[in-house]
Amino acid sequence: MRFLLLLLMLSPCAAADRVIHIFVALCDNASQGIQPVPAKIGNGDDPANNLYWGCDDGVRTVFSRSKVWKRLAAADPDGEGPVLERLVFQNKAAHTWLIADGYRGREIKKCLTDYFAAMAGTLKVEAVAGETKIAAGGAADLVAYVGHDGLMEFALPTPAPAADLKPKTVMAVCCISQYYFAKHITALKATPLLLTTQLMYPAAQTLHESIGGWLAGKDAEACRQLAAAAYAKNQKISVRAAAGVFTTTLPATP
Numbered sequence: 255m256r257f258l259l260l261l262l263m264l265s266p267c268a269a270a271d272r273v274i275h276i277f278v279a280l281c282d283n284a285s286q287g288i289q290p291v292p293a294k295i296g297n298g299d300d301p302a303n304n305l306y307w308g309c310d311d312g313v314r315t316v317f318s319r320s321k322v323w324k325r326l327a328a329a330d331p332d333g334e335g336p337v338l339e340r341l342v343f344q345n346k347a348a349h350t351w352l353i354a355d356g357y358r359g360r361e362i363k364k365c366l367t368d369y370f371a372a373m374a375g376t377l378k379v380e381a382v383a384g385e386t387k388i389a390a391g392g393a394a395d396l397v398a399y400v401g402h403d404g405l406m407e408f409a410l411p412t413p414a415p416a417a418d419l420k421p422k423t424v425m426a427v428c429c430i431s432q433y434y435f436a437k438h439i440t441a442l443k444a445t446p447l448l449l450t451t452q453l454m455y456p457a458a459q460t461l462h463e464s465i466g467g468w469l470a471g472k473d474a475e476a477c478r479q480l481a482a483a484a485y486a487k488n489q490k491i492s493v494r495a496a497a498g499v500f501t502t503t504l505p506a507t508p
Contacts, residue, residue, distance in 0.1 A: 279401035282359020298359015375416035474502035
Protein backbone atom coordinates (compact mmCIF):
# COMPACT_ATOMS: atom_id res chain seq x y z
CA MET A 255 0.00 0.00 0.00
CA ARG A 256 2.79 2.42 0.88
CA PHE A 257 4.52 1.60 -2.41
CA LEU A 258 1.30 2.25 -4.35
CA LEU A 259 0.84 5.60 -2.61
CA LEU A 260 4.39 6.63 -3.45
CA LEU A 261 3.91 5.59 -7.05
CA LEU A 262 0.79 7.73 -7.33
CA MET A 263 2.54 10.73 -5.81
CA LEU A 264 5.34 10.57 -8.38
CA SER A 265 3.20 9.73 -11.39
CA PRO A 266 1.87 12.16 -14.02
CA CYS A 267 -1.41 13.94 -13.29
CA ALA A 268 -4.42 11.69 -12.96
CA ALA A 269 -5.98 10.58 -16.22
CA ALA A 270 -9.31 12.08 -15.15
CA ASP A 271 -7.81 15.57 -14.86
CA ARG A 272 -8.54 17.96 -17.71
CA VAL A 273 -5.76 19.98 -19.31
CA ILE A 274 -5.92 23.43 -20.92
CA HIS A 275 -3.02 24.78 -22.97
CA ILE A 276 -2.83 28.48 -23.82
CA PHE A 277 -0.44 29.70 -26.52
CA VAL A 278 0.47 33.39 -26.30
CA ALA A 279 2.48 35.28 -28.90
CA LEU A 280 3.90 38.23 -26.98
CA CYS A 281 3.03 41.64 -28.36
CA ASP A 282 5.88 42.94 -30.54
CA ASN A 283 6.01 46.29 -32.32
CA ALA A 284 9.06 45.28 -34.34
CA SER A 285 7.83 42.09 -35.96
CA GLN A 286 4.02 42.08 -35.92
CA GLY A 287 1.62 44.06 -38.05
CA ILE A 288 -0.03 45.73 -35.08
CA GLN A 289 -0.93 49.30 -34.28
CA PRO A 290 2.23 50.25 -32.34
CA VAL A 291 1.89 50.35 -28.56
CA PRO A 292 4.30 52.01 -26.07
CA ALA A 293 7.75 50.48 -26.43
CA LYS A 294 7.84 49.04 -22.91
CA ILE A 295 4.75 46.88 -23.41
CA GLY A 296 5.45 46.12 -27.07
CA ASN A 297 8.81 44.39 -26.61
CA GLY A 298 8.31 40.76 -27.61
CA ASP A 299 11.41 39.68 -25.70
CA ASP A 300 10.25 41.08 -22.35
CA PRO A 301 7.47 38.93 -20.89
CA ALA A 302 7.38 40.74 -17.53
CA ASN A 303 6.17 43.98 -19.10
CA ASN A 304 4.42 42.64 -22.19
CA LEU A 305 0.90 43.75 -23.06
CA TYR A 306 -0.36 40.20 -23.63
CA TRP A 307 1.52 38.57 -20.75
CA GLY A 308 2.79 40.64 -17.82
CA CYS A 309 0.53 43.72 -17.97
CA ASP A 310 -2.75 43.95 -16.08
CA ASP A 311 -4.76 42.36 -18.91
CA GLY A 312 -2.09 39.78 -19.79
CA VAL A 313 -2.44 36.03 -19.38
CA ARG A 314 0.21 35.69 -16.67
CA THR A 315 -1.26 38.48 -14.55
CA VAL A 316 -4.94 37.61 -14.94
CA PHE A 317 -4.53 33.93 -14.09
CA SER A 318 -1.98 34.60 -11.33
CA ARG A 319 -4.48 36.91 -9.61
CA SER A 320 -7.36 34.48 -10.07
CA LYS A 321 -9.19 33.12 -7.04
CA VAL A 322 -9.80 29.77 -8.70
CA TRP A 323 -6.41 29.08 -10.26
CA LYS A 324 -3.31 28.43 -8.16
CA ARG A 325 0.02 29.14 -9.81
CA LEU A 326 2.63 26.47 -9.12
CA ALA A 327 6.39 26.67 -9.32
CA ALA A 328 7.21 25.28 -12.74
CA ALA A 329 10.24 24.60 -14.88
CA ASP A 330 10.77 27.26 -17.54
CA PRO A 331 12.12 26.54 -21.01
CA ASP A 332 15.85 27.25 -21.45
CA GLY A 333 15.25 30.85 -22.57
CA GLU A 334 17.03 30.32 -25.87
CA GLY A 335 14.10 28.90 -27.81
CA PRO A 336 10.79 30.40 -28.94
CA VAL A 337 9.06 30.00 -25.55
CA LEU A 338 10.30 32.54 -23.01
CA GLU A 339 8.13 31.54 -20.07
CA ARG A 340 5.92 28.59 -19.14
CA LEU A 341 3.32 28.80 -16.38
CA VAL A 342 1.44 25.99 -14.68
CA PHE A 343 -1.82 26.58 -12.82
CA GLN A 344 -4.09 24.16 -11.03
CA ASN A 345 -7.80 24.34 -10.31
CA LYS A 346 -8.27 21.55 -7.77
CA ALA A 347 -12.01 21.99 -7.50
CA ALA A 348 -12.39 21.46 -11.26
CA HIS A 349 -9.66 18.79 -11.46
CA THR A 350 -7.96 20.83 -14.18
CA TRP A 351 -4.44 21.90 -15.09
CA LEU A 352 -3.70 24.98 -17.16
CA ILE A 353 -0.45 25.46 -19.04
CA ALA A 354 0.38 28.87 -20.54
CA ASP A 355 3.33 29.36 -22.88
CA GLY A 356 4.60 32.86 -23.68
CA TYR A 357 6.36 32.91 -27.07
CA ARG A 358 8.79 35.59 -28.23
CA GLY A 359 6.92 38.14 -30.31
CA ARG A 360 8.99 37.45 -33.41
CA GLU A 361 8.15 33.74 -33.04
CA ILE A 362 4.45 34.31 -33.70
CA LYS A 363 4.52 31.95 -36.68
CA LYS A 364 5.99 29.20 -34.48
CA CYS A 365 3.41 29.94 -31.79
CA LEU A 366 0.53 29.53 -34.23
CA THR A 367 2.13 26.46 -35.79
CA ASP A 368 2.34 24.85 -32.36
CA TYR A 369 -1.23 25.87 -31.54
CA PHE A 370 -2.53 24.15 -34.67
CA ALA A 371 -0.32 21.10 -34.00
CA ALA A 372 -1.87 20.90 -30.52
CA MET A 373 -5.29 21.11 -32.16
CA ALA A 374 -4.22 18.27 -34.44
CA GLY A 375 -3.10 16.19 -31.48
CA THR A 376 0.51 15.94 -32.67
CA LEU A 377 2.35 18.48 -30.49
CA LYS A 378 4.14 16.82 -27.57
CA VAL A 379 4.58 19.04 -24.51
CA GLU A 380 5.31 17.95 -20.96
CA ALA A 381 5.07 20.65 -18.31
CA VAL A 382 6.67 19.99 -14.94
CA ALA A 383 5.46 21.41 -11.62
CA GLY A 384 7.28 19.96 -8.63
CA GLU A 385 6.93 16.18 -8.87
CA THR A 386 3.99 16.39 -11.26
CA LYS A 387 4.29 16.00 -15.01
CA ILE A 388 1.43 17.28 -17.13
CA ALA A 389 0.96 16.15 -20.71
CA ALA A 390 -0.19 19.24 -22.62
CA GLY A 391 0.00 20.26 -26.28
CA GLY A 392 -1.73 17.57 -28.31
CA ALA A 393 -2.84 15.82 -25.11
CA ALA A 394 -4.79 18.88 -23.89
CA ASP A 395 -8.58 18.95 -23.89
CA LEU A 396 -8.85 22.67 -24.66
CA VAL A 397 -6.31 24.72 -26.60
CA ALA A 398 -6.36 28.50 -26.88
CA TYR A 399 -4.45 31.15 -28.77
CA VAL A 400 -4.04 34.74 -27.53
CA GLY A 401 -2.34 37.64 -29.26
CA HIS A 402 -2.11 39.24 -32.67
CA ASP A 403 -3.80 37.43 -35.55
CA GLY A 404 -0.72 36.61 -37.57
CA LEU A 405 -2.84 34.85 -40.20
CA MET A 406 -3.82 38.29 -41.41
CA GLU A 407 -0.22 38.55 -42.68
CA PHE A 408 0.89 35.01 -43.48
CA ALA A 409 -0.65 31.62 -44.25
CA LEU A 410 0.02 28.37 -42.44
CA PRO A 411 -0.78 24.84 -43.60
CA THR A 412 -3.23 22.78 -41.60
CA PRO A 413 -1.27 19.95 -39.97
CA ALA A 414 -2.28 16.35 -40.52
CA PRO A 415 -4.28 15.09 -37.53
CA ALA A 416 -3.01 12.36 -35.26
CA ALA A 417 -4.41 8.94 -36.06
CA ASP A 418 -6.03 8.78 -32.63
CA LEU A 419 -7.08 12.44 -32.51
CA LYS A 420 -9.76 13.28 -30.01
CA PRO A 421 -11.12 16.57 -31.42
CA LYS A 422 -10.31 19.56 -29.23
CA THR A 423 -12.31 22.42 -27.81
CA VAL A 424 -10.62 25.59 -29.09
CA MET A 425 -10.44 29.32 -28.45
CA ALA A 426 -8.75 32.06 -30.47
CA VAL A 427 -8.76 35.48 -28.78
CA CYS A 428 -7.35 37.68 -31.50
CA CYS A 429 -8.72 39.83 -34.32
CA ILE A 430 -11.36 38.26 -36.59
CA SER A 431 -10.36 34.71 -35.67
CA GLN A 432 -13.71 33.32 -36.85
CA TYR A 433 -12.66 34.00 -40.43
CA TYR A 434 -8.89 33.47 -40.37
CA PHE A 435 -8.87 30.31 -38.24
CA ALA A 436 -11.93 28.68 -39.77
CA LYS A 437 -10.29 26.34 -42.28
CA HIS A 438 -7.93 24.89 -39.66
CA ILE A 439 -10.68 24.40 -37.08
CA THR A 440 -12.97 22.81 -39.66
CA ALA A 441 -10.32 20.46 -41.04
CA LEU A 442 -9.33 19.28 -37.56
CA LYS A 443 -12.96 18.84 -36.48
CA ALA A 444 -12.41 21.05 -33.42
CA THR A 445 -15.26 22.59 -31.44
CA PRO A 446 -15.10 26.39 -31.13
CA LEU A 447 -15.73 27.77 -27.66
CA LEU A 448 -14.74 31.38 -28.28
CA LEU A 449 -13.82 33.12 -31.54
CA THR A 450 -13.99 36.75 -32.63
CA THR A 451 -15.77 38.53 -35.45
CA GLN A 452 -13.96 41.88 -35.54
CA LEU A 453 -10.84 43.77 -34.58
CA MET A 454 -10.42 43.56 -30.83
CA TYR A 455 -8.09 43.81 -27.84
CA PRO A 456 -7.16 40.34 -26.50
CA ALA A 457 -7.70 41.01 -22.81
CA ALA A 458 -7.14 37.76 -20.91
CA GLN A 459 -10.14 38.39 -18.65
CA THR A 460 -12.32 37.17 -21.55
CA LEU A 461 -10.37 33.94 -21.64
CA HIS A 462 -10.50 33.50 -17.87
CA GLU A 463 -14.26 33.94 -17.65
CA SER A 464 -15.19 31.77 -20.62
CA ILE A 465 -12.89 28.98 -19.43
CA GLY A 466 -14.62 29.22 -16.06
CA GLY A 467 -17.94 28.67 -17.77
CA TRP A 468 -16.59 25.69 -19.70
CA LEU A 469 -15.30 24.10 -16.51
CA ALA A 470 -18.71 24.57 -14.93
CA GLY A 471 -20.36 22.71 -17.80
CA LYS A 472 -21.98 25.76 -19.40
CA ASP A 473 -22.67 25.67 -23.12
CA ALA A 474 -20.73 27.73 -25.66
CA GLU A 475 -23.30 30.52 -25.80
CA ALA A 476 -23.19 30.97 -22.03
CA CYS A 477 -19.39 31.06 -22.20
CA ARG A 478 -19.61 33.72 -24.93
CA GLN A 479 -21.80 35.85 -22.69
CA LEU A 480 -19.28 35.51 -19.84
CA ALA A 481 -16.52 36.67 -22.17
CA ALA A 482 -18.69 39.55 -23.36
CA ALA A 483 -19.35 40.73 -19.81
CA ALA A 484 -15.63 40.66 -19.04
CA TYR A 485 -14.80 42.52 -22.26
CA ALA A 486 -17.50 45.13 -21.63
CA LYS A 487 -16.01 45.87 -18.21
CA ASN A 488 -12.47 45.99 -19.61
CA GLN A 489 -13.31 48.24 -22.54
CA LYS A 490 -16.02 50.27 -20.76
CA ILE A 491 -18.64 49.48 -23.38
CA SER A 492 -22.08 47.90 -23.19
CA VAL A 493 -22.41 44.14 -22.84
CA ARG A 494 -24.50 44.13 -25.99
CA ALA A 495 -21.70 45.78 -27.96
CA ALA A 496 -19.13 43.46 -26.42
CA ALA A 497 -21.19 40.39 -27.30
CA GLY A 498 -20.90 41.36 -30.95
CA VAL A 499 -17.14 40.89 -30.76
CA PHE A 500 -17.40 37.18 -29.96
CA THR A 501 -18.91 34.12 -31.57
CA THR A 502 -19.03 30.37 -30.99
CA THR A 503 -19.64 29.41 -34.62
CA LEU A 504 -17.65 29.18 -37.84
CA PRO A 505 -18.59 30.98 -41.05
CA ALA A 506 -20.68 28.99 -43.51
CA THR A 507 -17.79 28.83 -45.99
CA PRO A 508 -14.33 28.74 -44.34
